[in-house]
Amino acid sequence: MDRAPGLSVRLKLTLSYAGFLMLAGALPLAAVWIFILRHLPDYTSVPGGVLSRTTLLRDFASAAGAVLLLLLMFGLAGGWILAGRMLAPLTRIADATRLATTGSLSHRIRLPGRRDEFRELADVFDGMLERLEAHVAEQQRFAANASHELRTPLAISKALLDVARTDPHRDIGELVDRLHAVNTRAIDLTEALLLLSRAEQRSFTREHVDLSLVAEEATETLLPLAEKHGVTIETCGDITPTIGSQTLLLQLTMNLVQNAIVHNLSEQGTVWVNTSVRPKTVVLAVENTGETLTPRLVSTLTEPFQRGTERIHTDHAGVGLGLAIVKTITHAHDGTLTLTPRSAGGIRITVELPATAPHTGR
Numbered sequence: 102m103d104r105a106p107g108l109s110v111r112l113k114l115t116l117s118y119a120g121f122l123m124l125a126g127a128l129p130l131a132a133v134w135i136f137i138l139r140h141l142p143d144y145t146s147v148p149g150g151v152l153s154r155t156t157l158l159r160d161f162a163s164a165a166g167a168v169l170l171l172l173l174m175f176g177l178a179g180g181w182i183l184a185g186r187m188l189a190p191l192t193r194i195a196d197a198t199r200l201a202t203t204g205s206l207s208h209r210i211r212l213p214g215r216r217d218e219f220r221e222l223a224d225v226f227d228g229m230l231e232r233l234e235a236h237v238a239e240q241q242r243f244a245a246n247a248s249h250e251l252r253t254p255l256a257i258s259k260a261l262l263d264v265a266r267t268d269p270h271r272d273i274g275e276l277v278d279r280l281h282a283v284n285t286r287a288i289d290l291t292e293a294l295l296l297l298s299r300a301e302q303r304s305f306t307r308e309h310v311d312l313s314l315v316a317e318e319a320t321e322t323l324l325p326l327a328e329k330h331g332v333t334i335e336t337c338g339d340i341t342p343t344i345g346s347q348t349l350l351l352q353l354t355m356n357l358v359q360n361a362i363v364h365n366l367s368e369q370g371t372v373w374v375n376t377s378v379r380p381k382t383v384v385l386a387v388e389n390t391g392e393t394l395t396p397r398l399v400s401t402l403t404e405p406f407q408r409g410t411e412r413i414h415t416d417h418a419g420v421g422l423g424l425a426i427v428k429t430i431t432h433a434h435d436g437t438l439t440l441t442p443r444s445a446g447g448i449r450i451t452v453e454l455p456a457t458a459p460h461t462g463r
Contacts, residue, residue: 111184118180119173126172130165190219194226206234242404254287293422296352300429305346309457312341312350312385313376319354320374323362331368332389334358338376341383343454345434353430354385356423357450361389365447382436383456391447399440399448403428427452 108116138161190212197210209230212223258280265276299305320334327334343350361372373388403424424440427450431438436454443449 111181111188114184114187115177115180118183119176122176122180123169123172126169130168134161190223194219194223197226197230201230201233206230206237239404251287251290254283254290257283290422293426296349297422297426297429300349300426300433303433305349305433307344308347310343310345310347310350312343312354312383312454313338315347315351315354316358316374316376316385319351319358323355323358326359327362327372330362330365330370332362332365332370332372334362334372334374336374338374339378341376341378341385342457343383343434344457345454346430349430349433353427353452354387356427357385357387357452360423361387361448361450365389365391378456379453381456382453385452385454386449387451388443388449389447390443390445393446394442394448396442399442402440402448403438424450 138158193210193212197208200208209227210223211227212220214220261276261279261283265273316336316338320336324334358372358374362370365372370390372390373386375384375386375388377384377386428438431452431454434454436452439451439453441449441451
């Protein structure tokens with residue numbers, strides 16, 4: 102937006118320094134006038150003759166004017182230099198800001214010297230640039246992965262249709278089933294992306310939620326899937342009141358339990374779902390048996406389209422956004438997500454959210 106032109110900060114500081122210096126010089130001169138010169142007699146004897154009070158005052162005024170002029174010139178010159186040195190860190194920060202507006206986020210100010218207000222401002226700006234660079238890189242990876250994942254079912258659909266066009270004797274029922282499966286996967290991926298975007302924008306209504314009831318609903322819903330995979334679900338816990346979106350927290354719990362079921366032992370696997378209360382937080386923990394995972398691999402599982410094992414070709418294989426959605430929903434509720442590999446195999450995932458007083462409806 103257009104603004105009216107004005108004095109620069111450097112010029113304002115320069116005038117302030119010069120004005121203060123002149124004031125500091127004028128005070129002693131005024132003191133000399135008030136306490137000494139105004140009380141002199143009309144004529145004063147000096148070596149070599151008599152000096153009138155008028156002459157003495159005239160000489161004093163001339164000398165005082167010269168001193169004030171000298172102080173003004175010195176204050177302007179020195180103030181300009183001092184202001185420039187004082188504002189040099191702001192110039193570096195402004196240059197870094199201009200670079201950031203052009204899309205360059207890799208540079209850092211790294212202001213030298215001891216910690217002061219300018220150094221703190223520069224360090225905060227460097228931290229902001231670092232977080233922005235990481236966020237932009239993550240969004241770019243996400244966009245690339247999402248494009249790839251969306252392109253795959255579309256390419257498969259096109260290939261199936263091309264085959265059907267060139268082979269009129271192909272089984273139509275089989276073609277329809279495969280197209281239905283591919284289309285279902287594309288819809289699931291699109292809905293997951295929309296859910297992820299909604300959680301990131303925090304565009305949801307907050308209400309009182311009991312995580313223990315959410316966990317109970319999720320496990321009951323996914324019990325047939327667990328039975329199909331030969332997995333046993335064990336649940337326990339306390340009343341865990343928090344505030345958030347009932348729908349999103351249910352989706353979070355469903356994703357955790359479903360991942361724990363699907364990524365489990367081939368037979369006789371177990372999933373533990375537990376809720377607990379801490380002094381200021383409530384905790385939902387989902388733990389399962391399974392393959393042994395390294396801490397390095399576990400640290401990447403919340404990235405979009407990352408999987409701890411090879412892609413699983415089942416009807417509940419997911420679209421690679423399960424834990425990414427869990428991470429986003431957790432952060433949208435001001436919570437903490439922790440993934441820890443189990444020494445015996447499998448993983449333990451905990452979601453810690455702010456606790457509230459139990460809500461009693463009428």
